[in-house]
Amino acid sequence: MKIAIPKERRPYETRAAASPDSVKKFIALGVQITVEAGTGDGAFISDDAYASMGATIAVDYQSAVKDADVVLKVRRPLTSGEGDVDELTALPKGSILVGIMLPHKNIADIKLYAEAGITVFSMDLMPRITRAQTLDVLSSQSNLAGYRAVIDGAACYAGAFPMMMTAAGTIAPARVFVMGAGVAGLQAIATARRMGAIVSAIDVRPVTREQVESLGATFV
Template structure:
C-alpha cells in the first residue's frame, strides 16, 4: 500500500509528516512510502535522506494513487477532492474550525484520522501529537520572551551591583505551560504559575514553579483539560489574577479548551498595569487568545497605565514550526505510531474496536464519526 508525504503548502509551515527515521519504520511494516521532493527541506531532511531510508522521492505527489496520505496542517476541501474514496488520511484536522473540510472528507468517502482526537490514555501517548507539539511550543515561547525582554532572566551578583531575576508568570499548566515553567526556570527566572485545575499544583511545583492559589473553585474537564468557566467565574478569575499579572515581568499564557475558543484570562486593562518593558506571550493567539487585543503572528505595543512606556504583546503563531527539526521528529513519530497500530502484513486496515483507532477517527464510510463535529456541522447547515 502506498503512503504519501507531501510538502506542506501553508505559508510559514516548516514541519513535515514523515522523517527518514519514520520512513524506515513504515517500510519495515511492508508499506511503500512516496515523498514529494522538498517535503523535508525546511526541517533539515534533504531528498537524499529519504531515498537512503527507503522512500521513493517524486517531483509531485499524485494524491489519487495513494492509499494513505499523511499531513501536518488541516486539509482544504479542494485537496480532499483529489483523494479517491477509501483513502486514509492522518494528520491535524482542527475539526471544530474546519467544518467544510470535514464535510468534504465525508462526501469523498475518505477515512480520516485527526490527531487532536487521539484519546489521552497511556497506550496512546506515543501517538499524541497535541502533547508533542505543546512541548515544543512551551519551550519556544520562553525563548521568544527572553529575546524581547530588555533585562536578564537570571540573578546576577556582580562587582557593579546585583541584578534581580526576572519574574515570570505562566497561566495554564498543561504540557506547554509546564515546559514553559521548566524552561524559564532553567534560564534563572523566578517562576510562578496558575491553572484552574487544582491537581496541577504538584506538577507546577515539580517543575520548580510556585503555584498560585486563587479563591475560585473549578472542576477538571476531560482529558486533563480545564472545564470552561461561567462568565461570572471568569470575571472573578481575572480580578484575582490582576495583581499577579501586574507584578510579573514576563507573562506567558497557554490556556486552551479543545474545540472551543481560548478563554480570556487577561484584559487589556490588566496588561496596561504591567511595568514598562514587560513582555506578554500569548500561545493561544490563533484560537482567539487568552489576552485581550492579541493578534496572531504580530507584536503589539501597549502603553502602560502610567504612560511612561509600553508592554510588548506577542501573538504566537504556529509555534512548533519555529523549531521544525525537532517538531517534525516528534510529529512524524506520532503519525507513524498511529499508522503502525492499523497496519498488519503490509496492509493498513483500521480496527474500529480499538479505542485509540475509534477515538481518533473523524470520518469513515461517508459519515462523520466524531459526534461533536457532526453536531456542529448539522447546526451550521441549518
C-alpha cells in the first residue's frame, strides 16, 4: 500500500497532514510513504526529517500522489480554477482521500469526488464519542484556536494582561470576556488566566458553569 502526503496549497495553511512520527508508525506497518517536498515547511519540519523515518520525498504533487492508494491532506484538494495545481484531477481513480473536507460547506465538491472515482473520509464528520476520540480532529484544532485567539488578542491589546506593580504605580490586569465555553472557549479561558487576566465567560448551557469556574473564571 502506498500513502501519499502532499503539501498544503491553500492560503495561510501551514499544517501538514502527517508528522515524521506518524510516518515512522506507518513504515513499521509495512506501508510505503511518499511525501511531497516542502510538505512540512510551514510547520518547521524538514524533508530530511521525513526521509529519516523512511519516507520517499517526491519533487512535486503529481509525483507524490501517483499510484497512491491513500492520500492524506489537512484541507480539501484544490479543484480546477482554484490554484496553480488541480489537485483533485491528479488523484488516482479508486484512491482514498482523508482530510478535513467540510462537505456541508462545499456541497459541489461531493459530486466532483464521485465523478473522479475517489472515496473520501471527511475527518470533521467523525462522531465525537469515546471510541473515536483518537480521530477527533475538531477538538484538537479547537484547542489551538482558543489558545491562538487569546495570543492574537494580547498582541493587539494596547496594554498588558497581568497586573504590574512598578515604582511608577500599579497597572490593573486586563479583563477578558469569553463567549462560549466549548473546547475553544475553555482553552481561551485557561490561556487568558495563565497570562494574568481577569476572565469572565458566558455560555447558553448552564452546565458549563462548573467548567468555567474550575479554570478560575467568573460565569456570567
